[in-house]
Amino acid sequence: MNDASARYQTGLDYLAMIEGQRPPSLEANLKDIAPDLARLAIEFAYGEVYPRRHLDLRQRQLATAGALAALGHARPQLKFHLGGALNVGCTPEELVELAIHMTVYAGFPAAINTAMVLKELFEERGIALVCDAGMTPRNPDQTRYEQGWEGLKDIDGNAGERVISALQDISPDLGRYIIEFAFGDVYSRSSMDLPSRELVTVAALTALGTAFAQLKVHMHGFLNVGGTKDQLIEIITHTAVYAGFPAAINGALAAKEVMAEREQHHAVP
Amino acid sequence: MNDASARYQTGLDYLAMIEGQRPPSLEANLKDIAPDLARLAIEFAYGEVYPRRHLDLRQRQLATAGALAALGHARPQLKFHLGGALNVGCTPEELVELAIHMTVYAGFPAAINTAMVLKELFEERGIALVCDAGMTPRNPDQTRYEQGWEGLKDIDGNAGERVISALQDISPDLGRYIIEFAFGDVYSRSSMDLPSRELVTVAALTALGTAFAQLKVHMHGFLNVGGTKDQLIEIITHTAVYAGFPAAINGALAAKEVMAEREQHHAVP
Amino acid sequence: MNDASARYQTGLDYLAMIEGQRPPSLEANLKDIAPDLARLAIEFAYGEVYPRRHLDLRQRQLATAGALAALGHARPQLKFHLGGALNVGCTPEELVELAIHMTVYAGFPAAINTAMVLKELFEERGIALVCDAGMTPRNPDQTRYEQGWEGLKDIDGNAGERVISALQDISPDLGRYIIEFAFGDVYSRSSMDLPSRELVTVAALTALGTAFAQLKVHMHGFLNVGGTKDQLIEIITHTAVYAGFPAAINGALAAKEVMAEREQHHAVP
Numbered sequence: 001m002n003d004a005s006a007r008y009q010t011g012l013d014y015l016a017m018i019e020g021q022r023p024p025s026l027e028a029n030l031k032d033i034a035p036d037l038a039r040l041a042i043e044f045a046y047g048e049v050y051p052r053r054h055l056d057l058r059q060r061q062l063a064t065a066g067a068l069a070a071l072g073h074a075r076p077q078l079k080f081h082l083g084g085a086l087n088v089g090c091t092p093e094e095l096v097e098l099a100i101h102m103t104v105y106a107g108f109p110a111a112i113n114t115a116m117v118l119k120e121l122f123e124e125r126g127i128a129l130v131c132d133a134g135m136t137p138r139n140p141d142q143t144r145y146e147q148g149w150e151g152l153k154d155i156d157g158n159a160g161e162r163v164i165s166a167l168q169d170i171s172p173d174l175g176r177y178i179i180e181f182a183f184g185d186v187y188s189r190s191s192m193d194l195p196s197r198e199l200v201t202v203a204a205l206t207a208l209g210t211a212f213a214q215l216k217v218h219m220h221g222f223l224n225v226g227g228t229k230d231q232l233i234e235i236i237t238h239t240a241v242y243a244g245f246p247a248a249i250n251g252a253l254a255a256k257e258v259m260a261e262r263e264q265h266h267a268v269p
Numbered sequence: 270m271n272d273a274s275a276r277y278q279t280g281l282d283y284l285a286m287i288e289g290q291r292p293p294s295l296e297a298n299l300k301d302i303a304p305d306l307a308r309l310a311i312e313f314a315y316g317e318v319y320p321r322r323h324l325d326l327r328q329r330q331l332a333t334a335g336a337l338a339a340l341g342h343a344r345p346q347l348k349f350h351l352g353g354a355l356n357v358g359c360t361p362e363e364l365v366e367l368a369i370h371m372t373v374y375a376g377f378p379a380a381i382n383t384a385m386v387l388k389e390l391f392e393e394r395g396i397a398l399v400c401d402a403g404m405t406p407r408n409p410d411q412t413r414y415e416q417g418w419e420g421l422k423d424i425d426g427n428a429g430e431r432v433i434s435a436l437q438d439i440s441p442d443l444g445r446y447i448i449e450f451a452f453g454d455v456y457s458r459s460s461m462d463l464p465s466r467e468l469v470t471v472a473a474l475t476a477l478g479t480a481f482a483q484l485k486v487h488m489h490g491f492l493n494v495g496g497t498k499d500q501l502i503e504i505i506t507h508t509a510v511y512a513g514f515p516a517a518i519n520g521a522l523a524a525k526e527v528m529a530e531r532e533q534h535h536a537v538p
Numbered sequence: 539m540n541d542a543s544a545r546y547q548t549g550l551d552y553l554a555m556i557e558g559q560r561p562p563s564l565e566a567n568l569k570d571i572a573p574d575l576a577r578l579a580i581e582f583a584y585g586e587v588y589p590r591r592h593l594d595l596r597q598r599q600l601a602t603a604g605a606l607a608a609l610g611h612a613r614p615q616l617k618f619h620l621g622g623a624l625n626v627g628c629t630p631e632e633l634v635e636l637a638i639h640m641t642v643y644a645g646f647p648a649a650i651n652t653a654m655v656l657k658e659l660f661e662e663r664g665i666a667l668v669c670d671a672g673m674t675p676r677n678p679d680q681t682r683y684e685q686g687w688e689g690l691k692d693i694d695g696n697a698g699e700r701v702i703s704a705l706q707d708i709s710p711d712l713g714r715y716i717i718e719f720a721f722g723d724v725y726s727r728s729s730m731d732l733p734s735r736e737l738v739t740v741a742a743l744t745a746l747g748t749a750f751a752q753l754k755v756h757m758h759g760f761l762n763v764g765g766t767k768d769q770l771i772e773i774i775t776h777t778a779v780y781a782g783f784p785a786a787i788n789g790a791l792a793a794k795e796v797m798a799e800r801e802q803h804h805a806v807p
């Protein structure tokens with residue numbers, strides 16, 4: 001779309017859905033210093049990327065929050081977009097779970113800082129949180145290891161099993177923690193569905209740009225739990241807005257390898 | 270230079286040019302906690318790296334600001350060095366454009382946070398910004414795509430075209446956004462010249478350390494728009510101060526590959 | 539260990555040793571927003587990782603502080619764990635030296651920000667710092683270059699020499715600065731012993747995830763100055779808590795290559 005003015009109008013509409021107000025605070029914040037930056041954000045991010053197909057606004061906000069929580073350097077934007085997530089239908093419980101999910105991919109400090117942003121946000125909005133749902137294990141009869149191992153196999157499939165196996169002769173305990181903590185304790189929680197978990201993971205690892213192999217594992221994971229190729233590409237395209245184009249390009253190249261691996265696998269008789 | 274005291278005196282002179290005052294605030298800030306850290310910064314960063322040839326102080330401050338804006342974790346230093354950029358001759362418009370340029374390589378949040386730091390800085394210094402210059406497209410007769418594609422070819426050359434082509438069968442829209450947004454909307458703006466854009470890009474990607482292939486593309490870009498090999502090496506050396514030696518070493522190894530590729534290319538009859 | 543309640547009790551004990559108080563502030567901070575996140579941190583990080591063998595609490599806090607100082611996005615946690623480091627026996631001088639050490643691996647801004655966190659912490663605790671110990675060079679009769687070169691050879695061995703050699707035809711000055719600044723100025727300081735320096739370096743580079751080759755160099759370095767394989771693996775496992783599992787997995791794979799290189803080297807007659 002080459003009509004900047006039409007993109008700008010569309011962008012205003014989308015930004016209003018995210019922010020829940022109009023005119024957008026972005027223009028007020030930047031008007032004395034970089035009005036063109038506000039214009040480009042509205043034209044490109046909100047006018048061109050957000051209206052695209054394959055991900056709805058709820059999914060886009062989860063991807064945005066996952067990317068910014070993992071990067072950790074953009075607290076004001078993380079708060080803005082967690083608020084936006086509430087505005088487009090994410091539940092408070094789901095966002096708390098997103099913070100907890102971050103422990104696995106960006107560590108406890110990133111998770112705790114995300115939770116503290118949510119605390120501020122929920123207080124401002126008068127949201128009283130009752131969060132016991134997440135503690136319900138998917139299957140109470142299994143041990144933590146059994147539950148984790150089953151989860152890892154179901155979600156990440158062969159790609160995940162290969163990670164554990166590669167760790168076996170150097171750091172078997174790290175492999176065990178991935179099974180017991182990441183999959184047994186975290187993924188087994190019911191407060192976020194698996195496609196959303198893998199969507200958040202793909203966005204976070206694309207944004208971080210430091211774990212190409214694990215990004216591929218979770219792209220497989222996203223597809224294994226019901227995500228589509230179109231959605232996968234869309235998560236990556238969306239992440240360009242929040243982490244820049246080099247991160248997105250590397251994400252796309254990872255997706256290319258993942259799709260080739262899946263095609264090859266299916267071609268085997 | 271092994272005479273620490275001479276390096277220290279030289280460092281004080283350079284730091285005074287950057288900060289615009291003497292004695293430096295760095296010594297006051299660190300004197301009760303880590304005076305040796307202040308001394309090493311003055312001896313090494315300001316006494317040994319800043320006086321080097323091939324980049325002037327204006328270019329060094331653009332490289333510093335690009336690196337810190339991309340990393341996003343050092344707001345006080347980003348503000349200090351954007352102020353330093355003004356002190357050594359960068360214009361307010363150029364620094365706003367640096368923030369806008371960051372959208373492409375580190376995402377909109379990093380760009381917006383850099384703009385907010387500039388807002389604080391300009392308010393403190395009473396700088397009233399009139400920033401419409403950047404909106405002038407280099408060639409108003411071209412579509413956004415045409416302008417972007419021409420820019421990408423002129424700047425990044427074959428290396429850039431290969432990126433777009435590699436994305437073709439996995440995410441053609443991401444490739445199109447690189448052309449339309451990154452090159453059509455951003456690079457086409459007249460408020461920052463192309464060598465400065467690529468200098469900032471090389472510094473930012475060297476500091477981030479997450480996009481080796483794209484770093485190489487923009488090293489080619491820097492050389493294609495008139496940068497020299499000596500300047501390229503100097504950007505990397507300078508970045509060691511702000512992102513550490515491992516980042517700089519990887520930058521130097523990328524430059525080595527880039528120079529080899531260019532030599533091979535020219536050797537072909 | 540599958541008994542979550544036993545892990546939780548152990549975690550409370552370990553967290554009390556780090557924080558120096560009980561009940562932990564973590565539970566109070568998160569109780570209204572993400573109590574499960576606090577529970578998982580206590581069960582997994584403090585109840586499962588901290589009680590492991592091979593690293594004592596002092597070493598764990600150095601690793602934590604190194605990882606968080608390098609990442610730069612978690613100031614509250616960096617302050618908490620620097621305070622924890624004091625509580626388990628690290629000296630103020632050692633922590634200041636950790637900040638100075640960061641110049642080499644994460645740049646001066648990360649180092650300065652760590653020093654400013656220490657300043658706040660020491661003021662709160664009434665710690666008056668006298669920090670001249672670090673200025674004592676290990677051998678005052680050597681030039682900076684000689685001292686640096688000897689340090690680099692002793693610590694990083696062949697792996698370090700290969701880095702300098704790889705830089706020779708692209709950026710010899712960067713190689714010289716590694717010798718003169720990193721090893722001559724910083725590593726030669728007596729306020730932190732070499733195994734601790736390399737422990738901090740391995741934790742920082744594992745957390746950053748952007749410098750695989752340099753991470754391997756410093757894993758060799760850690761083993762060369764007396765660290766054991768078990769300790770090395772433990773640093774990586776510990777870092778999973780602070781930077782996430784993908785960073786730790788890549789650290790473990792780097793360790794695997796390092797161990798294979800050392801075995802091959804020793805197998806040569």
